[in-house]
Amino acid sequence: MSSTKRTIIPRVAPGNPRIDSLSQQPNILVNQVSVDYPVYTQRGVRGRRVRKIVHAVQPLSFTAHEGEFIGLVGRNGSGKSSLLRVIAGLESSTTGTVYASARPSLVGVGAALNQELTGRQNIALGCLAMGLKKHQLAEAEHKVIELAGIGEAIDRPMRTYSSGMGARLRFAISLAAKPRIMLIDEALSTGDAAYAERSAQAMQEVLDDAGTVFLVSHAAQTIEDLCNRAIWLDFGEFVMDGDAREVARKYRWFAHNLAQGDEAKAAQLLADAKALGAQGYVQDSGA
Numbered sequence: 001m002s003s004t005k006r007t008i009i010p011r012v013a014p015g016n017p018r019i020d021s022l023s024q025q026p027n028i029l030v031n032q033v034s035v036d037y038p039v040y041t042q043r044g045v046r047g048r049r050v051r052k053i054v055h056a057v058q059p060l061s062f063t064a065h066e067g068e069f070i071g072l073v074g075r076n077g078s079g080k081s082s083l084l085r086v087i088a089g090l091e092s093s094t095t096g097t098v099y100a101s102a103r104p105s106l107v108g109v110g111a112a113l114n115q116e117l118t119g120r121q122n123i124a125l126g127c128l129a130m131g132l133k134k135h136q137l138a139e140a141e142h143k144v145i146e147l148a149g150i151g152e153a154i155d156r157p158m159r160t161y162s163s164g165m166g167a168r169l170r171f172a173i174s175l176a177a178k179p180r181i182m183l184i185d186e187a188l189s190t191g192d193a194a195y196a197e198r199s200a201q202a203m204q205e206v207l208d209d210a211g212t213v214f215l216v217s218h219a220a221q222t223i224e225d226l227c228n229r230a231i232w233l234d235f236g237e238f239v240m241d242g243d244a245r246e247v248a249r250k251y252r253w254f255a256h257n258l259a260q261g262d263e264a265k266a267a268q269l270l271a272d273a274k275a276l277g278a279q280g281y282v283q284d285s286g287a
């Protein structure tokens, strides 16, 4: 695999109507990025392993701007996580290049937490790993504890946490470093309504600070509630890129038909969405 280059993106000249209307600069530029995985699945003649290539992400190009909260939707195996990992720099793309205006932060990965340490100790460990200075720790600890909202468990070893508690702490630690480009590939539905509101507020602060957030989710409602743009992938290809409400609405209807076993209808909806997506950024129809 070729390595994914990561350089500061140039300031773009006005001219693109979408960029002009947003009056924003791109934070991420994905240029012809594809991801192939070699897999060895079957036994061939004389017990030989057969090498196959899975095209997880077909060549994709798009730009993500300041203030955009982008949902990535698509059925299982559609390439969402692979794309996010390439943007995060955790994986090389097979072809193409990702340009970023700042180092993207994939929630939960930047901070290598230790299960034997308490939540509070892990906050210090995680924040230092993400580049915070010692004198910033006290304030960061306060913010992380407030956001994670896991009560007295903060002084217990992390191995005693439920998966939801661990996810909340990792999410809060990732935000402490004030990332400009934030990538989220885990359920945000790990807490009550108050936590959901606090985390939405925290992500809004990233956006207000000229940041960009990517969120992978199967839940069309989450995308609709939180995001202002959504990209729908299927078999590693773009289906639609556009207004979050519009994309989520169409994806929800597709997923519903698929779940009902009406594959013909689902295939028709997918084809319609692709045809619409091929025309460019899909605007909110207001329907």
Ligand SMILES: Nc1ncnc2c1ncn2[C@@H]1O[C@H](COP(=O)(O)OP(=O)(O)OP(=O)(O)O)[C@@H](O)[C@H]1O
Pocket (backbone or CB within 6 Å): 037, 038, 039, 054, 055, 056, 074, 075, 076, 077, 078, 079, 080, 081, 082, 083
């Ligand atoms: N390390 C790997 N080796 C081989 N194939 C892989 C690897 N990682 C992912 N794949 C394959 O690549 C395709 C895309 O996977 P990916 O995890 O990116 O999809 P996804 O949309 O995030 O899926 P999900 O919604 O189920 O999490 C799938 O067919 C998957 O089986």
